[in-house]
Every structure is written in C-alpha cells, then in structure tokens.
Amino acid sequence: MSKNLRYMILLLILLFVAVNEAVIKMRSTSWERPLRVHIYAISGDARAASEAWVDALTTEHFKPIETFMSREAKRYGVAIQPVRVEYHGRLESHPPQPPSGSSVLENIGWSLRFRAWAWYRGWTTDNDHSDVELFVSYYDTATSTSLRHSVGLEGGLIGIINAFADKTYRGSNQVVIIHELMHTLGATDKYGQANMPEYPRGYAEPYRIPLYPQRMAEIMGGRIPLSAQLSKMPENPGEVVVGAYTAAEINWPVEGR
Ligand SMILES: [Zn+2]
Structure with a gap:
C-alpha cells in the first residue's frame, strides 16, 4: 500500500472517531431521557477481601450515584431523572490500566486500547444497550x-475506577x-497544585462568607x-455538589444562577 493511501485511511478513521464521538456527546448531554449507566466490578488483586467484596455488590450499592445525579439535576431545573x-x-477480564506517567503518547495509546477493550467486551458478551459503561476495580x-x-473518557463514554474493597x-x-x-459527559477537573480545588470553579460555595471552611466539595x-x-x-456524595461551571460543561441549564 502506498504511504499516501495509508495516511488517507488513518485520517478517515480519525475523522470517523471524531464525528462519531461528537454525535455521541451531543446525544448524551441532551437530557431528553435518562442515560443508562452500567457498572461492572472487577476484583483488582484477586485477594480474598476483594473477591468477597465484589461478590456482595448489588445495584442497591450504587444507588447513591443515581440519587446524587437526580438531586443535583433538579437544582438546575433538569426536568427528567438524568441517569439510571x-x-x-x-468481570473476569481486566481493562488495561492507565499509564502512571503523564506522557501524552502513552495516554493516547492507552485510551485507544481501553476503547478497543470495552468495545470488544460489549460486542462479545452482552447485548444490553448502555450509554455509559464504568468499570470499577476493587x-x-x-x-x-x-x-x-481513575479515568473517565469523554466521548468514549467509558471510565475505569480504582477503588477500595472496604466499607x-x-x-x-x-x-x-x-x-x-462526569468526565465521560464532558466535565473537566477543577483542582490544581497539591490537589487543592481551584477558586472559584472548584468550590461548592464560592460566595460563602466567610469563605473558609467550605462545607462541601464541588464534584470536579x-x-x-x-x-x-x-x-x-x-466522605460520601452527601458532601458534594455540582457547581455552575461543571453544570454548564454537561449542558445543564445554568442561566440566571
Ligand atoms: Zn478528574
């Protein structure tokens, strides 16, 4: 194959991925119907404690996520339940772990491998349609x-979460x-050096007087x-809110707030 033709094909694939993800992104944050979020658990280290933890998980365990999203969406005037x-x-197979370094190329490589892994898994195992897939390793x-x-891929609508197998x-x-x-839906991080939230974007109550101590965290x-x-x-979603900057990123109405 000629070099030009190979470049052409690569460009077409990248264009296809970009357009496809733009369409998905638009659809996933239109908030016209609840987004279906499917969670899968993985025993990250195959130790007895992790195995027992994963085996005891139920949909009920993840309910607070749904409750949080409904509570916050309502505050912004979203008329429907945002996620189910x-x-x-x-799962027995493990998603590829994100690279520990910050090399851009390694990260791009990993994000493509992760997309391929998630796509292959969905294609070979279940037909249940979901909008977002989150893989939690304990x-x-x-x-x-x-x-x-942990990483949530915007556009890819998939995320990998590393968590502790302990109550x-x-x-x-x-x-x-x-x-x-929130990352998968297009929200960006709002913290900087030493993991300190950025002011005002990363604050739950940026206009509180006095400013400190804040009572809650902004999710990003x-x-x-x-x-x-x-x-x-x-300590739990009860101590967290979605701030106006994050709300705007995921298309929740923020006008007049
Ligand atoms: Zn983040």
Missing part, C-alpha cells in the same frame, strides 16, 4: 494503601465513580477546602 444506574455484575486495603488513578471507603468510592462519570474540584492551603476528601 444498573449494576451488571463482575483492591484489598490490607495490601493496597494507594491506588492508580469505610464505600462513600468515597461513590464520589470517585461520580467524578469519572474533588475536595472540601478548609483553608487556602488545606482540604479534605468528602
């Missing part, structure tokens, strides 16, 4: 003290899942600012 969350059981807290980061982390796991779900700001230098992780 369903747990679709455990790790035993006895051997894992920190986790690789103390139940609420914070849910917050991480919601954060990645990630943490609750206690002072200009200190912040803490929210």
Whole structure:
C-alpha cells in the first residue's frame, strides 16, 4: 500500500472517531431521557477481601450515584431523572490500566486500547444497550494503601475506577465513580497544585462568607477546602455538589444562577 493511501485511511478513521464521538456527546448531554449507566466490578488483586467484596455488590450499592445525579439535576431545573444506574455484575477480564506517567503518547495509546477493550467486551458478551459503561476495580486495603488513578473518557463514554474493597471507603468510592462519570459527559477537573480545588470553579460555595471552611466539595474540584492551603476528601456524595461551571460543561441549564 502506498504511504499516501495509508495516511488517507488513518485520517478517515480519525475523522470517523471524531464525528462519531461528537454525535455521541451531543446525544448524551441532551437530557431528553435518562442515560443508562452500567457498572461492572472487577476484583483488582484477586485477594480474598476483594473477591468477597465484589461478590456482595448489588445495584442497591450504587444507588447513591443515581440519587446524587437526580438531586443535583433538579437544582438546575433538569426536568427528567438524568441517569439510571444498573449494576451488571463482575468481570473476569481486566481493562488495561492507565499509564502512571503523564506522557501524552502513552495516554493516547492507552485510551485507544481501553476503547478497543470495552468495545470488544460489549460486542462479545452482552447485548444490553448502555450509554455509559464504568468499570470499577476493587483492591484489598490490607495490601493496597494507594491506588492508580481513575479515568473517565469523554466521548468514549467509558471510565475505569480504582477503588477500595472496604466499607469505610464505600462513600468515597461513590464520589470517585461520580467524578469519572462526569468526565465521560464532558466535565473537566477543577483542582490544581497539591490537589487543592481551584477558586472559584472548584468550590461548592464560592460566595460563602466567610469563605473558609467550605462545607462541601464541588464534584470536579474533588475536595472540601478548609483553608487556602488545606482540604479534605468528602466522605460520601452527601458532601458534594455540582457547581455552575461543571453544570454548564454537561449542558445543564445554568442561566440566571
Ligand atoms: Zn478528574
């Protein structure tokens, strides 16, 4: 094959992916019907604690995600239930883990492998239609003290979440899942150095007087600012809101707010 023809084909594939994802993005944030969010669990380290944790999961476990989205959408005047969350059981195959470094090429390579993995999985195993697929890998807290980061792919409408297989982390796991779900819908991070939320975009109540301590976290700001230098992780979705900047990114009406 000539070099030009190969470039042509590659360009066409990239164009197809770009157009396809733009259409998906438009459809996924039109909020005309609830988005179907399917969650799959994976035992990340195959340890007894993770296995038992994954085996005990039900749709009920992930309900707070749906409740959070409904509560916040309503505040912005979205008339419908925005997402319907369903747990679709455990998977034995593992999605490719995101690279630990920040190399752009490695990240692009990984995001394509992840898309291919998710597409192949859906094609070979179930016919259930979903809008967003989230894959949650659970790790035993006895051997894992920190986790690789979680990533939600915008346009791809898929996310990988690394979580702890322990009830103390139940609420914070849910917050991480919601954060990645928001990424898949087009929301961007609103935190900077030392994981401090950016002012005002990453604050739940940017106009509160006095400003500190804040009482809640903005979902993409990630943490609750206690002072200009200190912040803490929210313990559950009850301590989190969707701020106006994030709402605008996912097409919730923010006019007059
Ligand atoms: Zn993020």
